[in-house]
Amino acid sequence: MRILELKDVNKSFGGLQAVENFNLSIEEGEILGLIGPNGAGKSTVFNCIAGVYPPTAGEIYFKGENITREKPWNLCRKGLARTFQIVKPFSSRTGLYNVTVGAFATTDKRAEAERRALEMLHHLHIDDIKDMRAGNLTIAHRKRLEIARALATQPKLLLLDEVMAGLRPTEVDEMVKIIKGLRDNGVTIFVIEHIMRAIMALSDRVAVLHFGRKIAEGTPKEVASDERVIKAYLGDEYGTA
């Protein structure tokens, strides 16, 4: 079943065409990677899907329902969660408090929300940050907190915007493992990432964006050997290696 479908999505800011006639669909249970050079429009695509701003033209379907102009909080309740490229923790509050906010999306009871928040912290192996102020956490912990918080809303589809940027190689490997674990638990994943090693290991399929246009789509192997992708993004070294 198609969980997400983008039909001819366009987004322009003033005279700048950020995304142009973008078509994409994600099957349930899939991990789809979105790559492309800086400024290609990747985060803009995420923001259109998540309801931060509506696309200038085109339609977006989530589980068969047209969600093109839906508000972010309603999308979250429908089962679409996201993380931000620049993490946005509630800094003055504890790790547990941060995740509890997410858990309140599906319950009104604090005890239930906190219980689920603790589960999520445990699931991402960050039990120890439960009582720590989010503003004092390391970047690796903040990235995981961001995912824990989004997961606490019990999403069907999770949009991950560069959750591995700034992590050390060992931390990247751990993150790949965690994300694969999420998929095994029934969450479909749509991920933007710059770290090629991670995207190759993670994705079932990869789409490549360049100047707002999709220039390639396929398995990681196909995409990595695509002439245009190598030229636009990966560089010649990657092709010969």
Add this chain to the structure above:
Amino acid sequence: MGRNTIRIVPPVLAGVIVLALPLAVRNPTYLHILVLLYLYAYLTTSWNLVGGFAGVLPLGHAAFVGIGAYTSTVLSLQYGISPWIGMIIGGILATIAGVIIGLPTFKMRGAYFALATIAFAEGLRVVVENIDNLGPFRLNGPRGLQIPPLKTGLLNFMFATKEPYYYIILFMLAGVLLLTYVISRSKLGHYLVAGGEEPEAAMALGVNVARAKLTAMAISSFLTAFAGTFWAQFTLYIHPKSVMSLDISFEIAFIALIGGRGSIAGPVLGALLLRPVSDFSRIYFGDKLPGLHLIIFGVVLILVMLYQPRGLQEPLTRAYRSITKKFLGHAEAA
């Protein structure tokens, strides 16, 4: 004694002291100062639901005080309706006003929101100052309304001595503190904090930030109007400058910022520290240096913002915790 027994000793002791205080403080001037202290603690706690938890800075709460004071006073003077009922009606009218202000302004950021709320409150004051009648209701312009002290008694919310007022405002304060505690632990409390700190992240987590803020504004303005009715019944004379002036809104903000916004203890601590300064500077320097208390507030605010930007409640709570811990340590050793 067990751990929990010792832990509840300080709050119980504080409760007993405030309940028994009128027995020791016989001087009506001091009792008056205490009543005002609780009144401002009450006002600031009500304000804190929006100004503290929701992370915006409303500076027009005097409007709700005025709506509460005028509603109950007009209803009791013209129609003989008990101020207790007028208090509820005033609260409802203030809620409506609060929502009307909140709808367009909560999208504004920082100073713009503060300015918009000031404009609303000042506008309302100028209107009341310049009209004698609002439809069938007599407001009496700048001369204000006098409540003749004829029928004293609980039903009429009017007493010959200050003690009953002391207990009424004490229970109002206790009630609003309890409500704040409940809200801060609820879904609404979490949503307000989240929306105040990182609105975009909060929205992505299912929080309708505007609706949460509007709910808080409704509760806050409802409760603030109660203070207006109390003020009217306590002084038995209201006029636009006394119940709607910008000074009230500013003093609430001073107390909240110095005590600590967004915490439960902050508004009470702030009132405890600032109200005596305000009253005694007026008593001793009122004729020579009127407005001295505002200068002192300003200096204190600057110092607090520099060294304790979360307000004085933070270091004080820490000190309190370490003291109780010391006592608990002794108890366990024994």
